[in-house]
Amino acid sequence: MFGSVATSTHSIDQYTQFVGDAAIESLRAAAAPLRGARVLYLSSPAASGAVRRLLQSSVPLLADLGLHIQWQQVRIAAEYVEMDRALRRALSGYAGGWHEHRESEWREFNQGNAQMFDEDFDIVVVHHSASVGLHAALTQLHGHSPPGVWLWHSHRDYRNAVPNAWSFIRQHADDFDASVYDYKPFIRDDAPTPRTFVVAPGVDPLSPSARPVSDEVRETILAQRGLNVNQPVIGQIVLSMRDDDPERVLDTFALVRQHRPDVQLVITNLVTDEPALAEKLNALRQRAQQLGGVLVLSEMDRVGNVELSALREEATVLIHEGYPRGISVELLEEMWQSRPIVSARSSVAEALLIEGRTALLADSTEEQASAIERLLRNPRTAARIGQAAHRHVARRHLITHYLANYLKVFQQMLKRRQRTSRR
Structure with a gap:
């Protein structure tokens, strides 16, 4: 065999x-x-x-x-x-x-x-x-x-x-x-x-990528990556740049920053297993540097499961511009970790998310920026959506x-x- x-x-x-x-x-x-x-x-x-x-x-x-x-x-x-x-x-x-x-x-x-x-x-x-x-x-x-x-x-x-x-x-x-x-x-x-x-x-709640991270470990990880723990963080955790335009999240981020200049953006877990994807990553990094306040991490940065969990936990809002065209354990892990999510519509999002209850669905960059700003302004709403997402996974996934x-x-x-x- x-x-x-x-x-x-x-x-x-x-x-x-x-x-x-x-x-x-x-x-x-x-x-x-x-x-x-x-x-x-x-x-x-x-x-x-x-x-x-x-x-x-x-x-x-x-x-x-x-x-x-x-x-x-x-x-x-x-x-x-x-x-x-x-x-x-x-x-x-x-x-x-x-x-x-x-x-x-x-x-x-x-x-x-x-x-x-x-x-x-x-x-x-x-x-x-x-x-x-x-x-x-x-x-x-x-x-x-x-x-x-x-x-x-x-x-x-x-x-x-x-x-x-x-x-x-x-x-x-x-x-x-x-x-x-x-x-x-x-x-x-x-x-x-x-x-x-x-x-x-x-979701495997005992897997390193889904388990809670101690405050000490999380603060160490964030400091090593240069994130300010006293400022809000938008996070996009994706597996590939193949199925969506990776720079769209930067457009959304730029709109949010017009009203919230203190916000930070983390884009991580990018897979670049083809030359064309590596070129996209380089373009993404260049534009992120121009905008400022953006941390871009690819598979070459060796983001481990514990660090992935820590970055998710620190995120004030998680955003999904698009998904690989199939299974998304990562999305379920985010829901299990009670994170408020703003997502574009897709076959995966429509299968797993409930609009207005476990996530906010928004397609255009303007709609996504508006949804993110709403959650930043209303921590109680963000917490309610995150908790509902956790319960949904606990019951079914x-x-x-x-x-x-x-x-x-x-x-x-x-x-x-x-x-x-x-x-």
Whole structure:
């Protein structure tokens, strides 16, 4: 096989403090029929931070509940890196990068990984869109379908996918027994597989990026980054500059500063894994320097999870100009930390946020600046929105909810497989 990814050793009992004894007992009861089931989570080395966080948290907890679960990563040789990136971009709606040559590379990539797939599992969950061809490659290699239930977990919004890329992936995803989506709106009308499920992401309240940070540690971090703890902070925590215009937040900030010259802006967690994105980052830094009062941190600045949590906690208001086109554990973590949020409308925002209750939704820079100024003027309103966001996550979007929903999917699909095999 490909080799297991190392994870921590969490116990499900540690989460009693967040959800209570009854919820933990319910999880144990749901997992009891699945004890000993051989489960494989298969992802990409280039998986988003959000996907990695979910797997890092859920895999050890499923193991603690009695499942024999492994998390492995497919091998992406250097010659297939561009293919993987081109497919990811095409499925996210960026035209021009997916063509017949890439399709040939995709087949070779899956055939190579099929050669290394030498174990049987009761359940295989593929968290990587380029690997939906693995099922067909194994079938071709061995002359029969691979054993077990196969699930494709699509973590992105593919409703605007480039048609030829979607058509190509869809026909191979149809080999799977079911597909899983983070949010219901992400399910296309022509979704593949006989069955679809929705398993929303969940916050791990014990993860370093979601845990509270002590005042001493937070003040040290802020001082090192040059932030003034006595002045308000606007924060934008994003994972990519690919899916939005990163300089729009500077336009909003400039408008706010006309009325609140004391405000500061932090933009962090920027991923620059392509040359074009590095160019955007340089342009962003130059303009930020001209404006003043702006701290820009990218992946090259090595912002760790504890620092990320500290920056969020210090933010008076968090703003989202746009999201990566898919899963957003980061947004849920902000809500869990009771932060008031101003967000542009997007498929992710509309799936997770409640206008006026858990966030303020605003699209134009003028609307966003007005919403931010409103929250700066009214700390009680900001606190009320932040607290409502925390309660919303506590009720629906903790890692325990994610586990409960996945256990239901596993049970349903295994029961169906057993009924089919008896016919």
